[in-house]
Amino acid sequence: MSATTAEARLMVPAERVHAQILAILNSWGMAEDLAATTAEMMVETDLLGVDSHGISMLMTYEARYREGKLDLQARPRIIRQGPATALVDAGAGLGHPVSVFAMNLAVDKAMQTGVAVVGVRNSHHFGAAGIYARLAAKRGAVGMVTSATRGISMVPTGGAVPVLGTNPLAFAAPTGRNPPFVLDMATTTVAAGKVKVYHLNDRPVPAGWVMDGAGASVTDPHLAHEFVMQRPEGGLTPLGGTPEMASHKGYGLAMMVHILGGTLVGASFSPIRNRTQSEKDPDGLGHFFMALNPAAFREEGEFEHDLDEAIDVLRATPAADPARPVQVAGDPEETARARRLRDGIPVPPALDRHIRAICERGGAAYLLG
Structure with missing residues (x-):
C-alpha cells in the first residue's frame, strides 16, 4: 500500500x-x-x-x-422441525437475520438434546460464517457453520474454469479463561472478498491466490478481481494452492460444504442456478448450523478447562520468529477487534x-x- x-x-x-x-x-x-x-x-x-x-x-x-431479488421485510419461518433439527425458510431476505435466528435455535435445541442441526434455505449472502459460530460459543456450545454460495469462483483441481464458490466453513468452541477457539475459513486459498479488499486498497495479490485461464498466477489486484468477479475463465485456487500443486482435498472440502449448506437443505447449486433461473429470481442460498452441548459428554466446566489447557500449550510453543509468537484460531481476530475498537475501522478511499x-x-x- x-x-x-x-x-x-x-x-x-x-x-x-x-x-x-x-x-x-x-x-x-x-x-x-x-x-x-x-x-x-x-x-x-x-x-x-x-x-x-x-x-x-x-x-x-x-x-x-x-435487481429486485431481496425481500427486505422477510422474516425467518420454521417449515419443518423435530427435537434436534429444524429447516428454516429465509423468505429471500438477507442472510444475517435468519442466520442469527437459526444459530440460536440450534443452540436452544442442543441444550435440551445434546446436539442439534438447523438448516436454512431461500436465503442470500450472510456475511462471515465465523460470527455465527461465535454466537454458539458465547452461549457455551460448540458451533459449526457452512453455507452454499452465489458466486462461481473456484477452479477445481485440474480445471481451467471456475465451477464452485468459496463455500465457507466455520467452527467455534467455548473456553473458560481464553477467548473462544474460532476457525473461519474459505475452501478456496482465500475468500473472493479478500481479493476485493486488495483491489480496493490497490495492493498486489499474493501469488497462488488467483489464476488466469491458462493456469498462471495473477498478482495485479485489479486483474485478479476481474478473474474472480467478472471473467468466465480463471479464478480462485482450491485450498492448498494452485491446481497443479493441490490435491483434491480442498476441492472435495468445498463440495462437502455445499452438500451440507446446499444440497441437504434444498438450496441451489450455483452453476445450475445460473443456467435455470431468471435475473429476478432470488439467490436461493442455503446455510447449515450445528450446535453441540459439551455438557452432554463431560461434567460442567471440564470441556472448557481441557480446551484452555490445550490452547495454552499451543501458545507456549517456541516460535521460529520470537517476534511472531504462535497463535491459535481466533487470536488474530481478537487482536484486530481490540485494536479497531480503540483506533477505528479502516475504510480505504475506493470503498x-x-x-x-x-x-x-x-x-x-x-x-x-
Missing part, C-alpha cells in the same frame, strides 16, 4: 460504521429490527478484521436490492467513494467522514 493511500484511509469508530450501515439499510426499506441485526453482524465482522465481509458487502447487497455513491442513490445520510 502506498503512503498516499494509507494517509487517505479513514479510521471510523465502530458506532459510526454501524450507523452508516443502518442508515443505508433503512433507506432501502428494510424492517427496523432486521436492519439492526444485520448492521450488528456486519460491524462485528469489520471489528474482527474480516474486511471482505463487513461494510464492503453493501456494494453487493445494493446490486441485489436494485468510501462507493459508500458515498450508495448513500446518494438511496437517499441515505453519509456518515463515515
Whole structure:
C-alpha cells in the first residue's frame, strides 16, 4: 500500500460504521429490527478484521436490492422441525437475520438434546460464517457453520474454469479463561472478498491466490478481481494452492460444504442456478448450523478447562520468529477487534467513494467522514 493511500484511509469508530450501515439499510426499506441485526453482524465482522465481509458487502447487497431479488421485510419461518433439527425458510431476505435466528435455535435445541442441526434455505449472502459460530460459543456450545454460495469462483483441481464458490466453513468452541477457539475459513486459498479488499486498497495479490485461464498466477489486484468477479475463465485456487500443486482435498472440502449448506437443505447449486433461473429470481442460498452441548459428554466446566489447557500449550510453543509468537484460531481476530475498537475501522478511499455513491442513490445520510 502506498503512503498516499494509507494517509487517505479513514479510521471510523465502530458506532459510526454501524450507523452508516443502518442508515443505508433503512433507506432501502428494510424492517427496523432486521436492519439492526444485520448492521450488528456486519460491524462485528469489520471489528474482527474480516474486511471482505463487513461494510464492503453493501456494494453487493445494493446490486441485489436494485435487481429486485431481496425481500427486505422477510422474516425467518420454521417449515419443518423435530427435537434436534429444524429447516428454516429465509423468505429471500438477507442472510444475517435468519442466520442469527437459526444459530440460536440450534443452540436452544442442543441444550435440551445434546446436539442439534438447523438448516436454512431461500436465503442470500450472510456475511462471515465465523460470527455465527461465535454466537454458539458465547452461549457455551460448540458451533459449526457452512453455507452454499452465489458466486462461481473456484477452479477445481485440474480445471481451467471456475465451477464452485468459496463455500465457507466455520467452527467455534467455548473456553473458560481464553477467548473462544474460532476457525473461519474459505475452501478456496482465500475468500473472493479478500481479493476485493486488495483491489480496493490497490495492493498486489499474493501469488497462488488467483489464476488466469491458462493456469498462471495473477498478482495485479485489479486483474485478479476481474478473474474472480467478472471473467468466465480463471479464478480462485482450491485450498492448498494452485491446481497443479493441490490435491483434491480442498476441492472435495468445498463440495462437502455445499452438500451440507446446499444440497441437504434444498438450496441451489450455483452453476445450475445460473443456467435455470431468471435475473429476478432470488439467490436461493442455503446455510447449515450445528450446535453441540459439551455438557452432554463431560461434567460442567471440564470441556472448557481441557480446551484452555490445550490452547495454552499451543501458545507456549517456541516460535521460529520470537517476534511472531504462535497463535491459535481466533487470536488474530481478537487482536484486530481490540485494536479497531480503540483506533477505528479502516475504510480505504475506493470503498468510501462507493459508500458515498450508495448513500446518494438511496437517499441515505453519509456518515463515515
